[in-house]
Amino acid sequence: MPRPSLLRSVTFRLALVYAGLFGASVLLLLGFIYWSTAAYLSRQADAAIEAEVAGLAERYRAAGLSGLTGSLLERITRRPAGSSVYLLADERLHPLVGNLSQWPPVSESPEGWISFRLEDAGWPAGQVHQARARVFRLTGGYRLLVGRDLHELTDIQSLIVRTLVWGLAITAALALAGGALMSRSTARRVEAVNETAREIMGGDLSRRVPVGGAGDEFDELAGNLNRMLDRIETLMEDVRRVSDNIAHDLRTPLSRLRNRLELLRVEAGAGRPDPEAVEQAVADADGLLATFNALLRIARAESASRREGFAEVSLAELVRDVAELYEPLAEEKGQRLEVGVASSAHVQGDRDLLFQVVANLVDNAVKYTPSGGTIRLTVEGGPPSPAVIVADSGPGIPEVERKKVFQRFYRLDESRSTPGNGLGLSLVDAVARLHHIRVVLEDNTPGLRVRLEFPGRPNLSA
Numbered sequence: 054m055p056r057p058s059l060l061r062s063v064t065f066r067l068a069l070v071y072a073g074l075f076g077a078s079v080l081l082l083l084g085f086i087y088w089s090t091a092a093y094l095s096r097q098a099d100a101a102i103e104a105e106v107a108g109l110a111e112r113y114r115a116a117g118l119s120g121l122t123g124s125l126l127e128r129i130t131r132r133p134a135g136s137s138v139y140l141l142a143d144e145r146l147h148p149l150v151g152n153l154s155q156w157p158p159v160s161e162s163p164e165g166w167i168s169f170r171l172e173d174a175g176w177p178a179g180q181v182h183q184a185r186a187r188v189f190r191l192t193g194g195y196r197l198l199v200g201r202d203l204h205e206l207t208d209i210q211s212l213i214v215r216t217l218v219w220g221l222a223i224t225a226a227l228a229l230a231g232g233a234l235m236s237r238s239t240a241r242r243v244e245a246v247n248e249t250a251r252e253i254m255g256g257d258l259s260r261r262v263p264v265g266g267a268g269d270e271f272d273e274l275a276g277n278l279n280r281m282l283d284r285i286e287t288l289m290e291d292v293r294r295v296s297d298n299i300a301h302d303l304r305t306p307l308s309r310l311r312n313r314l315e316l317l318r319v320e321a322g323a324g325r326p327d328p329e330a331v332e333q334a335v336a337d338a339d340g341l342l343a344t345f346n347a348l349l350r351i352a353r354a355e356s357a358s359r360r361e362g363f364a365e366v367s368l369a370e371l372v373r374d375v376a377e378l379y380e381p382l383a384e385e386k387g388q389r390l391e392v393g394v395a396s397s398a399h400v401q402g403d404r405d406l407l408f409q410v411v412a413n414l415v416d417n418a419v420k421y422t423p424s425g426g427t428i429r430l431t432v433e434g435g436p437p438s439p440a441v442i443v444a445d446s447g448p449g450i451p452e453v454e455r456k457k458v459f460q461r462f463y464r465l466d467e468s469r470s471t472p473g474n475g476l477g478l479s480l481v482d483a484v485a486r487l488h489h490i491r492v493v494l495e496d497n498t499p500g501l502r503v504r505l506e507f508p509g510r511p512n513l514s515a
Contacts (some may be wrong), residue, residue: 068232
C-alpha cells in the first residue's frame with residue numbers, strides 16, 4: 054500500500070487546523086491592539102486640540118479678537134510646519150488668519166467636530182493628509198477652527214496594519230513548517246509500525262515495533278503492540294506445538310482403534326465377534342473424545358468472554374465439594390485426603406472452571422501419590438489475596454520441568470505409563486490466566502505443593 058502524501062496525512066491536516074485556530078487568535082489579538090492603539094492616538098489628538106482650544110479661549114476672553122488674532126499669528130510663525138491647524142474666518146467663511154487657504158467644505162457634528170482632507174503645496178505631489186478639528190462661533194459671526202494634521206496617526210495605523218499582515222503571514226508560514234515537521238516525525242513513527250506489521254504479515258512473527266525511549270504515547274502504543282505480538286507469537290507457537298503433539302500422541306491410539314475395528318470387522322464376517330475387543334475399541338474412542346473435550350475446555354477457558362459469567366464463589370465450599378468427590382477414590386488407593394479451611398474468602402470467577410482446576414490438581418495428586426501417602430487440600434489467607442493449596446507426598450516435579458508441564462500434551466518421562474493425555478495442567482494454566490490467578494509449584498519434601506494465589510477482585514475488563 055503506497056504511503057500517503059504529506060497533504061493527505063492526518064497530522065498535517067491537524068496542523069492546518071491548529072494553524073487556522075492560531076492565526077484567528079493572532080488576528081483577534083492584533084486587531085485588538087490596533088483598535089486600542091488607534092483609539093488611544095485619537096484620544097491623544099483630541100486632547101491636544103482641546104488643550105489648544107482652552108489656551109486660545111483664555112486669550113480671547115482676555116484680549117478679545119485682536120488678542121486671538123495675535124496669538125494665532127504667533128503660533129503659526131513659531132511652528133510653520135507643525136501639525137496644528139488654525140483658521141479664523143468671518144461670517145461668510147472668508148479666511149482672515151490661519152494656515153488654511155479656505156474653510157473646509159464639511160459639516161460639523163453636534164459637538165462641533167469635523168474631519169477633512171488637507172492638501173498643501175509643500176507636500177509631495179498628490180499627497181493628501183487627514184485632519185481633525187473643532188469649530189467655535191465667536192461674537193460678531195466669526196468662526197474659529199482649531200485642529201491637527203493626523204498624518205502621524207495615519208502612519209502609525211498603517212504600520213500596525215502592515216505588522217498585522219506580516220504577523221499573520223509569518224504565523225501561517227511557521228505553522229505550516231511546524232505542521233510539516235510534525236507530520237514527518239509522526240509519519241516516521243507510524244511507518245515504523247506499518248513496516249513491522251508488513252513483515253509480520255509476511256511471516257516473521259519475531260519482529261517488534263521499535264520503541265523510541267521518549268516515554269511518550271507512541272512508546273506506550275509500541276509497548277502494548279509488542280506485548281500483544283508476544284502473546285500472539287506464544288499462541289501461534291502453542292498452536293504449532295499442539296498440532297505436532299496431536300499428530301504424535303493421538304496417532305498411536307487412533308491406529309490402535311483402527312486395528313481393533315478392522316479385527317472386529319473380520320470377526321463379524323466370520324460370525325464370532327469378540328466382546329472384549331468391542332469394549333477396548335469403545336474405551337479407545339472414549340479416551341480420544343476425552344482428549345478433544347479437554348482441548349475444547351482449554352479453548353473456552355482462554356476466551357475472555359467467559360468473564361461475563363463471573364459471580365461470587367466461596368473457596369471454602371469449592372474445596373469441600375472437590376474433597377467430597379475425590380475422597381472415595383483416595384480411600385480406595387489407601388491415601389489420606391485432608392481438608393483444612395482457615396479462611397472463608399470469596400472470589401469473583403466461574404465456579405465450574407475453578408472447580409475443574411482444583412479437581413485436576415487433586416486428581417493428579419491422587420494419581421501420583423503412592424498408597425499410604427497424604428494429600429492435603431487447604432484454603433489459606435483472606436482478602437485481598439486468598440490461596441488454595443494442594444499438597445501431596447508423591448514424587449513431585451523437578452524444578453527444571455515446572456514451566457514445561459503447563460504445555461499441552463507435555464508429560465514427564467516417568468508419567469507416560471500412567472493414564473492421561475497431558476492436558477490437565479494446561480487447563481489449570483488457561484483458567485488461571487482467565488482469573489488472574491498466580492500458580493506456584495513448590496517442593497513439599499516429599500511431593501509437590503501447588504499454590505493458587507487469587508486476587509481479591511480480578512480485573513474483569515482486562
